[in-house]
Each structure stands twice: as C-alpha cells, then as structure tokens.
Amino acid sequence: MGKTISEKILSNKSDSDALAGDIVISSVDLVFVQDTTGPLTIRQFKSGKKQTLASPARTALFIDHASPSPSRQLSNDHIFIREFAAETGCLLFDAGCGVCHQIVAEKLARPGDVIVGADSHTVTAGAMGAFATGMGSSDVAVAMSLGKTWFRVPETIRIDVTGKFSKGVGAKDLILYLIGLIGADGATYKALEFTGNTVASMPMWQRLTISNMAIEAGAKVGLFPSDHITREYLKKQGRKKEYTPVFADSDAVYERIIKVDTNSLEPMVARPHTVDNTATARSLVDIKVDQVFIGTCTNGRLEDMAEAASLLKNKKVHAGVRLIVCPASRKIYTESIKAGYLQTIAEAGGIILPPGCAGCLGLHQGALGDKEVCLSTANRNFKGRMGNPEGLIYLASTATAATSALTGRITDPREAL
Amino acid sequence: MGTTILKGRAFKFGDGISTDLIIAGKYAHLRSNLPELARHAMEDANPDFVKRVKPGDFIVAGSNFGLGSSREHAPLVIKMAGVSAILAKSFARIFFRNAINQGVPALICPTDSIADGDTLEISLDEGTIHNITRNETYSFTRIPAAMLNILNEGGLIPYINKHGDLKL
Numbered sequence: 001m002g003k004t005i006s007e008k009i010l011s012n013k014s015d016s017d018a019l020a021g022d023i024v025i026s027s028v029d030l031v032f033v034q035d036t037t038g039p040l041t042i043r044q045f046k047s048g049k050k051q052t053l054a055s056p057a058r059t060a061l062f063i064d065h066a067s068p069s070p071s072r073q074l075s076n077d078h079i080f081i082r083e084f085a086a087e088t089g090c091l092l093f094d095a096g097c098g099v100c101h102q103i104v105a106e107k108l109a110r111p112g113d114v115i116v117g118a119d120s121h122t123v124t125a126g127a128m129g130a131f132a133t134g135m136g137s138s139d140v141a142v143a144m145s146l147g148k149t150w151f152r153v154p155e156t157i158r159i160d161v162t163g164k165f166s167k168g169v170g171a172k173d174l175i176l177y178l179i180g181l182i183g184a185d186g187a188t189y190k191a192l193e194f195t196g197n198t199v200a201s202m203p204m205w206q207r208l209t210i211s212n213m214a215i216e217a218g219a220k221v222g223l224f225p226s227d228h229i230t231r232e233y234l235k236k237q238g239r240k241k242e243y244t245p246v247f248a249d250s251d252a253v254y255e256r257i258i259k260v261d262t263n264s265l266e267p268m269v270a271r272p273h274t275v276d277n278t279a280t281a282r283s284l285v286d287i288k289v290d291q292v293f294i295g296t297c298t299n300g301r302l303e304d305m306a307e308a309a310s311l312l313k314n315k316k317v318h319a320g321v322r323l324i325v326c327p328a329s330r331k332i333y334t335e336s337i338k339a340g341y342l343q344t345i346a347e348a349g350g351i352i353l354p355p356g357c358a359g360c361l362g363l364h365q366g367a368l369g370d371k372e373v374c375l376s377t378a379n380r381n382f383k384g385r386m387g388n389p390e391g392l393i394y395l396a397s398t399a400t401a402a403t404s405a406l407t408g409r410i411t412d413p414r415e416a417l
Numbered sequence: 418m419g420t421t422i423l424k425g426r427a428f429k430f431g432d433g434i435s436t437d438l439i440i441a442g443k444y445a446h447l448r449s450n451l452p453e454l455a456r457h458a459m460e461d462a463n464p465d466f467v468k469r470v471k472p473g474d475f476i477v478a479g480s481n482f483g484l485g486s487s488r489e490h491a492p493l494v495i496k497m498a499g500v501s502a503i504l505a506k507s508f509a510r511i512f513f514r515n516a517i518n519q520g521v522p523a524l525i526c527p528t529d530s531i532a533d534g535d536t537l538e539i540s541l542d543e544g545t546i547h548n549i550t551r552n553e554t555y556s557f558t559r560i561p562a563a564m565l566n567i568l569n570e571g572g573l574i575p576y577i578n579k580h581g582d583l584k585l
Contacts, residue, residue: 023585036448039448040448047574048578070446071446076449077448117487120486122487134487135487135511135514136492136514137489138515141574148583150563184433185507189510218481362441362442363443363445380437382435383461387443
C-alpha cells in the first residue's frame with residue numbers, strides 16, 4: 001500500500017512500517033525553542049535525569065519573540081538562554097538574527113527531517129518536505145535530551161491546488177480561503193499535504209506562507225513535496241547537498257481530498273477573532289484601519305518586502321495609519337536594504353523594525369489601543385493577541401495590507417494594480 | 418492512578434478558547450515567575466476566574482479548547498490555579514498533549530448539559546462524569562494508552578525520570 005509524505009518520513013525515522021493511526025517513536029533531526037518557550041523548556045530539561053543534549057549541533061535556541069527585549073524580566077530570560085547555549089554548545093541565534101521559522105528554513109531544515117520546535121508555527125518547515133511540528137516545553141525538552149519523540153501517525157487531507165493566481169492574489173489568500181472552508185479545527189490531529197499543478201510551480205516563499213498557517217486549521221503538519229523548487233531554494237541558501245526528494249506514493253491513502261481552483265480565488269481577509277472567520281477583502285471596504293503590520297514568519301520574506309515597496313513607491317501612507325514593516329530575518333533585512341525596498345517603504349511613511357516577531361504576539365512594538373483595528377500579515381487574530389483584548393485584528397496578504405495602508409481602509413489590492 | 422475520584426465545581430467556557438485567552442502573550446515577561454503568571458489564568462475569557470476557582474474545580478468548555486500557541490504555560494497556569502481536570506468537546510492537538518505532559522487530565526466529553534457552577538464527580542478509572550447538581554452521568558473518551566501512562570506518572574518529565582526512556 002502506498003504512503004503519504006507523513007507515513008514515509010515517520011516510517012524512515014521510526015524504522016518501522018508506519019501507517020496513519022499508528023503510534024511510533026521517531027528520531028528527531030532538529031529541535032528548537034524560542035525566547036518565550038525556551039526558559040520553561042530549559043528548566044524542564046534540567047529537571048530531567050539526563051542533562052546532556054542528544055545533538056548540540058542540531059539543537060537551536062532563538063531570541064526572536066522579544067527582540068531586542070522590552071523588559072528586565074525578558075532580558076533576564078535571554079541571559080538564561082545564552083548561558084544554556086554556552087553550557088551545552090548548542091546553536092544560539094541571538095537578537096537581530098530574526099524569526100526562528102525563517103532561519104530554520106534558510107539554514108537548518110532539510111527535506112525528510114523530523115523537526116520539533118517549542119512554537120506552534122514550527123509547521124512552516126513543512127514547505128521544505130520536513131515533518132515539522134510544534135510541541136510544548138516538556139516534549140521539546142525530552143527531544144533535546146533523548147533525540148526522539150513519540151507521534152501518532154496522522155491521517156492526511158490532500159489539498160489539490162490547480163489554476164493560476166490572478167494578479168494581486170497569492171498564497172496567503174489561498175491558505176486563508178482554505179482555513180475558512182475547513183474551519184479552525186478542520187484538520188486537528190491531521191496532516192495537510194499540498195499538491196496539484198499550482199503547487200508544482202509555486203516558489204518556496206509562498207509555500208512557506210501556506211505551511212506556516214497549517215496550524216491555524218489545527219493540523220499537525222502542512223507538507224509540500226520536496227521537488228525542483230526545494231532543490232533550487234536549498235542551492236540559493238548554499239545548502240545544495242542537503243536536498244533529497246520527498247514525494248507521496250501515487251497510491252497513498254488520503255482521508256479526504258479537497259480541490260481548490262486558484263483561478264477564481266479573490267483576496268481574502270480573516271476577521272476578528274478567529275482565523276476561519278474569513279471574507280473577501282472587497283466586502284470589508286468599510287473597515288477603517290489604525291495600524292498595518294507587514295512581517296512575521298507568515299509574510300516577512302524578501303518577496304513581501306519587494307511587493308510592499310512596489311505598491312508604496314512614490315506614495316504616502318494614509319494620514320492616521322501606522323504602517324509597521326518587519327523583515328523576518330537579518331538576511332532579508334540586509335537584502336531589502338540593498339534592493340532599496342526599506343528606503344521606499346520608509347519614504348512612504350512606514351516604520352521599519354529589526355528582524356523578529358515584533359508586535360505579532362502582543363509583547364512590544366505595536367500593541368493595539370482599545371477598539372483599534374490592525375490589518376496584519378501575521379497568522380493569528382485571536383482576542384488579546386496583539387496585547388489588548390479590546391483590539392481588533394484582521395489578517396491578509398502583503399498586497400492587501402500595503403494597499404490598505406495607502407487608503408486607510410481594507411482595500412482589495414486589485415484596485416491598485 | 419488507582420481509584421481516582423475528582424470532585425469540584427464547573428467553570429463554563431465556550432468554543433475556541435485560545436491559548437491567548439488562557440494566558441496572554443503580553444504576560445511573557447512573567448513566564449519565569451510562574452506564581453505571578455498564574456494570577457492571569459483565563460483572564461481575557463473570565464476576569465474573575467482566578468479569584469473564584471477553588472482547588473479541585475474543573476474547566477468545562479466547548480470545542481477546540483486550547484487552540485493556538487504551543488506555550489505549555491497554558492495548562493501549567495490552569496493547574497496552578499487549582500483546576501483538577503479540563504473537560505471539552507474537543508481539544509487542539511498541542512494543548513491536549515501539553516495538558517497530559519503537565520499531569521492535567523484533559524477529557525473529551527459532551528459538555529452542553531453542564532452549566533457554570535454545577536458540581537461534578539469524575540472517576541478517571543471508570544471514564545465517567547457524574548453531574549451531582551443535575552443527577553446526570555456522562556462518559557468521556559478514553560485517553561490513549563500511551564498518554565495515560567504519562568498522565569499516571571504525573572506528567573512527561575516524571576515519566577521519563579522514572580522509566581529512563583520513551584516506551585509505548
């Protein structure tokens with residue numbers, strides 16, 4: 001019987017014939033934490049009997065969520081994380097390096113890997129054909145120590161994507177549409193596997209956006225095949241040798257197949273306070289925005305900076321709107337400087353932040369006031385997410401966000417093209 | 418776990434209680450000061466929760482409880498607030514695993530007929546929930562064996578410390 005990508009990777013890593021529903025113990029190829037989950041993970045690790053890392057070279061600590069730190073307490077957490085890195089010899093990506101998921105894609109994730117991170121958006125690396133999933137501090141501490149974890153092999157929902165995106169429509173609209181369709185728990189405990197002719201030619205930056213949001217449908221992983229696009233991406237990162245092909249078998253068994261035609265897809269927006277509360281951008285034209293946020297592990301990539309700059313060039317952000325732009329990694333930041341994107345955005349009135357998670361989770365750099373509306377390219381719009389339960393968060397693509405920053409209200413980007 | 422009977426009052430919540438409602442990201446600076454962090458448990462869903470909850474009480478919710486972040490602080494602050502079990506129609510995957518790893522029973526059962534303030538008695542071994550206030554009995558979906566072993570040791574770290582390894 002053929003296997004899905006999940007079944008193939010977990011068979012390989014558990015040295016067994018893993019099929020959906022089985023419980024397996026899998027080796028772990030990369031394990032990481034960030035600065036808001038790391039301290040608890042390190043404490044859980046230190047409360048274990050075995051206090052050595054299974055693989056220091058494949059254990060990474062990221063200081064990205066509060067970077068640079070806004071408070072004494074978080075600065076002390078950062079010291080704690082740096083000391084642990086020094087003690088164990090594991091990898092440390094300190095303030096300024098960028099968001100963990102972007103750096104994992106650039107430097108660490110390999111097709112076919114099992115990756116666990118103490119962050120729910122660890123699913124991002126599924127774009128590269130890695131079985132990558134978020135876990136809590138105890139599970140990650142055990143994976144750090146033993147180099148393995150247990151999984152229930154997930155059933156897979158296959159998403160067949162066909163057609164061409166119209167101008168102004170892209171990967172973010174596709175994943176928002178899909179989450180709206182199946183619901184915030186539509187894929188709980190399941191794997192999502194993306195395929196179809198749109199996927200075959202979809203660049204890595206768009207795949208990363210889609211996999212990143214698999215968790216917003218409850219999925220354990222959001223997987224793409226590892227193909228020529230993956231090979232090219234790894235080559236660009238100087239990691240050509242790390243490419244291996246990963247494909248599902250043609251006779252793999254799926255729980256369900258969902259077909260999405262991108263020809264008819266429109267710019268989509270998720271309304272407060274759930275990601276599955278979706279609507280078309282054009283139906284929300286009456287919503288005025290106070291803040292527009294472009295960045296995060298969902299849409300803080302070089303292509304997002306390029307798109308924002310092209311829409312903002314020689315224009316001014318609408319009076320009364322704060323446009324906050326945050327490249328997801330130092331590499332993206334420096335390349336955006338060289339390409340002139342950040343200059344264009346700043347000249348239009350945008351506020352450029354250092355690489356990191358910025359205001360996405362409400363710690364700093366863009367907390368909302370009461371009744372304020374933020375249109376964000378992030379992945380979550382839960383009540384209270386951006387530091388205030390009285391704030392209202394809408395989620396959209398970079399094109400919709402940049403266009404709306406110019407008009408001061410939610411705007412279908414096709415109007416500007 | 419022997420014949421564990423849990424008894425307490427129900428604190429009722431709706432569907433889709435996110436980890437931000439359980440413990441908001443804005444309190445990340447308190448995550449190395451857990452007693453202080455726990456004072457904000459469930460704050461944006463029910464601001465009086467921490468004041469009113471008593472040791473042994475239950476959180477009773479609708480579907481997809483705990484969606485969102487992987488922060489294990491979510492079940493941890495619920496446990497620190499005194500809650501002895503969480504009942505919901507369904508749980509988000511990461512939260513479910515985190516709760517068990519923290520030694521907190523997360524029980525999947527019908528919750529519509531349980532009202533805020535009802536007194537419940539739960540037999541973990543028999544898989545039953547007796548609603549004393551309404552004289553009704555419900556059953557919960559059995560926790561998978563692999564996870565029950567972890568729960569019975571009080572969580573994942575105690576489990577690993579006792580067994581030295583992951584065993585299924």
